[in-house]
Amino acid sequence: MTPFTYQRPATLNDAMAALATGGPGTKILAGGQSLLLALKERQSRPASLVAIKNLAELLGVSQLPDGAQRIGPATTYATLSRLSLPGWQAQLAAVAGNLADRSVRNIGTIGGGVCQADPRYDMPTFLTSAAATFTLASTRGERVIAAEAFFNPQGGTTIAADEILIAITLPPVAQISALAFEKFGFRTFEAAIVNFAGAVTLDEAGQIAQIRFAAGGIAKSPVLAPHSAEALRGQPIAALNIDEIATKISHEVLPPETALDRRRQYQAELVISLAKRVLHKLSRAGETQ
C-alpha cells in the first residue's frame, strides 16, 4: 500500500461532498474485496478513500410499490444470497450465493462488484439480462441509467468521478416471466470463463413478447444478442429450436472470425452450451405459465 487519506462520512450527503471536493485521486471504498487487494499490490494508489459500506442509505433491499426491487449497493453478496424474492427475482439470491467463495461473498458488495464491472463475476451479466437500472448520485443531482449504459464496453463503468451508485433496481416481478442464469469455470470458486443469462416475457399464449440475452466473460462488458432475441419475438417458448438458436447467439456475440485462439474458440463453444441450458430452463418455465 501507499499512503492515503481515509474518510468515513456519516451520511450519503457527506460522502457525495467528499467526492465532489476530493479531486481525481479520490476513490470509493465499498466492501474492499477488490480494492484492498489492488492497494496491497500497489496496483491502485489513491490519494484518498471514501468508505461507504456502513452508510444506511446504501444498505438493504426494499420492494417498490410496482414490485420492483431497490437494492442498496453496499449490501454484501452473502446478505443477498439469503433473500427470498418472488418469481424470477429470486435468481438474484441464487447468483449472489454461487459467486466466488464464502469469504468473498461475506466481504464483497453488489455495488462494489458492478463498479469493478468484471463480467466474469456474474452480477453484471445477470443485471444486464434483467434490464436492471442504476441510480447514480452526486452533489449535482441524480440520474438513472440502463445496464447497457452503466457498463462501459471499453471496460469499467460510465460513473463520473464525483458520482456514487446509490441503487440498483430490478424491474417489477410482472415485467419478466422467467430468467435463467448459467456459468462455467474450471474450478468451483473462480471467475466464470463464460456466463450467460436469458430473461423472457411471455404473452398469454406462451409466446415470446420479449427476450433478452446477455453473455459475460467474452468482452469487457456484458454482451447482448439483440438480433437473435428479436428473431424469437412471437415464437412459442415451448417449441424453440434450441440448438440452432444457441449457435446463432454464439455467432452473434462472438463471431467465429474473431475466435482465433484457443480461449476464444472455447468461449464460443461455451456460449452455445450455456445458451442451450438457459433456453431449456426458459422453455420449461413457459410450461408453468
Added chain:
Amino acid sequence: MDGIVDKKSSNAPRKLVGTSVPRTEDLALLTGTARFIDDLRFPGMLYAKILRSPRAHARIKVDTSAAAGMPGVHAVMAGAELVGKVKPWGDLMQDLLVGDHFPFALDKVLFEGQEIAAVVADTKFQAQDALEAIVVEYQDLPVMIDAESALADDAPLIQEGINYEFGEGNIFDRYRVRIGDYDTAEADADLVIRQRFSSNRQAGAALDPHGCVASFDSFTGGLTLYSSTQSTFMLRDSIADVLQMPRNKVRVVAPEVGAGFGSKVQMFPHEVIACIFSMRLGRPIHLVLSRADIFRVGTARNSQIRHVEMTFKKDGRITGYRDYVIQNSGALSFWGNQVVHIGTNVGLLPYPIPNLHIDGEIVHTNTAPGGALRGFGIPQIIWAKEQIVDMAANALGLDPLDVRALNTITRGECPLVTPIGQRVDSTSIDECLQRAAAEIRWKEIRANKQPNEGVGMAISMKYTSCRHPSFDTDLSAIRLRLETDGTVTIFSSDVTHGQGHATFLGQIVADVLGVGFEKITLAPADTANAPFGLGTYASRAAAVLGTACRTAAERLREKIVAIAAHVLEADPQDLETGNDRVYVRGMDDSGLYLENLASFSAYRTHQLPPGFEPTLEAVATYDTPTDREGPDGSGNFSVTYAGSAHAAHVRVCDQTGKIEILDYVMVHDTGIVINPLIVEGQHQGGFLMGIGMALGEDYVYDATGHMTNASFADYQAPQAADMPELTKMFEIPAPSLTIPGGQKGAGESGTGPVPAVIGNAVAHATGIRFTELPITPDRVLLALRERDRTGKQDFRYPDDMPDYAGPRDAESWPKPKGEMELFY
C-alpha cells in the same frame, strides 16, 4: 465383564510402529501457534525487498543511486558490486560445478522475476518505496518460451559466458542411455508405437512462502540463517561456499516449514542477499517473497517433450524403448538436469525393458527456473509410457490390464536386477495392479461402456531416496539424547515440512527404547547441533532418516541397558526396555526408570559401570547402498522402490469439456508402514499434485515471457471443492529387504501415475488421446468438436488439430542435436 483385566497383557509395552499415532505436529498447526519464517522477529530487525525484472530477456543498466537517500533506507545493493566478492554457484554436473547462478543479474536478465537489486529499510513499505526509485534501462532481446525454439540453430544464447561440459548453445546438459540393442528390437517388433508427448510446468505452491531471516553477529563473526528450506546442511554449505566463509561460522536453522514439495531444496539468491545485508549492517534482515515472486523464481516442474518409440511383440511383450527428451528447465536450473537422469531411469519401472536407447537435451529458455518437484521426472515419463501401453494394447486387440500384467516385474521375481541395473529388492506392484483393476471394476465398466465415460489405469514405481548423479551420497543422520529426566531429544538436520518427523521418528524411538511417546521431542533442524544429513526430499525420510534413527536408538539402548545391568547386577541379555523402564524379562512392572539411569550418567557417575563413558547420546548415519550412474546410463540409484497402481473412472462433459472423476483407486506398496495416517495423507497429497498436473496447472506465458497466471486466483491449482472423495486407498506391503525396518518412501508415489491414469481414462471415454498436459476443459471440448467435425478415428490432441505442426511419423521424427557419442 466384571472389570478384571489381565495385568500382564495390559502392562506389556505396546509397539507404536505400524499404528496411526496422531501427529505431534498438528496441535501447533491447527491452533495457529506454529511459527513460520514470516513470524520470526528479532531485536533490531530490518526488512529487505528485491527488485525483480519485469522483462524476460533484456540487456540492463541499473542505477540504484536514488534509492539510497529514500526514507528509512539502510543499504542498497546490485550485482556489479558483488563481482569478485561472491562466488557464483550452480549444479554439480558430472562432478563439475557450473557457475551459472549469481545473486543478481549483471548486464542481462534471463527471465521475468530475476533479481536486479535489493534494498534494506526500517519497514517493508519503505523498502518497497525505495525499490521504485531504482532506475533500470532495458534493451529487449528475443524471448524463447518453449524448449524447441531455444534449440533452433539461430536461437540467441541465453546463458552467455558459461561453458557447459556436455552442452552447447542453449543445451546445458545431455542425458544418454544405451542398454541392449534397440535397433534390433525394432526390426524384430510386431508393433512400434511412436508418439510425441509434452508435459507442463507446475509450481510447488507451498502455502508457506520462500523466505529467510539472516542474522550476523559482528562480534563472533557467526552468521545464522533462518530459512524456509528443506535442507539445512546443503544450504549451509552453499551459503558458506558462496560467501567464502568457514562452515563452522555459518548456521542454518529451519523454523516451521509449511511444505516445500521439492521447491525449497536448493539455495536461492534471496538467501544470499539477506546474508550479505546482515553482514554489512550487523542487523537481522527479514526477506520473505511474495506469492507472485515465488511462482516466478521458486522453481517449477520441468516440462518435457518426449519423442517415444516403444516396440512390442504380438502378445504385448515390451521389447524396446527409445526416447528423445527435450526438457525445458528455464533460464537457469540447479536440479533440472538431474530430473531427466533420475526420473527417466526410475520411471522405466516396473517394466524391465531389455533394449533402451534414450537421448536427452536439457535446455534453457527465458522462463522460470526448473527444479525438483514431487515425483522428480517420474510423472513426465509415466505420462508418455503408460499411455503408449494403452495405445499398443488397443492396436494389438489386447486388454491394457493384461499387457501391464505381462510386462511388470512381480513379487515372485524379486529381488531382481533389471537390464538398466535397478536392484528391486521387493515389490507387490503386480498385486497392486490387479487390486486396482478389481476395485475400479475394470472388466465390468469396459464390458458395459457408457457414452463419454471410461476407465484408465497406470502403474509406476518411485525411488525411495536417491543417489544423485551430481554428487555421490545418499545419507541422513540422527543424534539421540536421553535427557536427565528420562525424556528423549531427537536431533536431525533433515527438515520436517509435512512428513511428520516428530511423530514417526518418535514411534521408532519409543519402540526401541521403551520410552513413552509423549516424552520424545524433535529439536528444530539446526546445523549447530544436528548431525550432517542431506535433507528432506526424494521420499527419503521414513526409509533413510528412519533407519539412522533406528540405529541410533539401538546404540542408545545398549548404553542404557549396560548401566541397568550394572546396577541390577543382571546379564544385559536378560534385560528388556519398556514403560519408561529397564527390567528383567518377565518382570515388566519392576526395574529401573530411564529417569534414574539418565541421572546416573549426569549426576551420580559412581553408579556407572567401571570405565563407562558418562554420556547418554548416540549418533547414527545411514548411507544407502546405491550406485553412481554408469556411462551407459545404467545403475541402481535407489535403495528400494515403492509401487503404485492407480485407476480412475471418469465422465467427460461434452458441453463444457470438464472431466469428472467418478471414482479413483490407489493401491500402493509402501513396504512396512510406520504410521498409516501419515502415509495416507502423503498419498492424498501426492494424488492432489498429480491431478493438478493432469487437469489444470501450468505456467502460462505471453509472447514477451510474462507469466500471466502468477497468482492463486489465476493459477489452476486444484481446490477441495473440485476433488473427488478418496475412499479407495489400499496398501499391499512388500517389505523392503534392504531397509532394516522394511519401509519404503511414501511422499511421491501418489503423484507419478495420475496424469497417465487420467489420459488413459479420457481416451477410453472419448476416443481422444491427449498427448499434451494439462488436459483442460477447453482442450477437451475443442478436441471433441474437431473429432466430430473430421470423423477421425483414434483422434489425438493436439496432433490432429488443424494448427498442429509437430512430428507425427517416422519421417518427421526429430533427432538429437549434435553427435551424442562425442560427449561421452
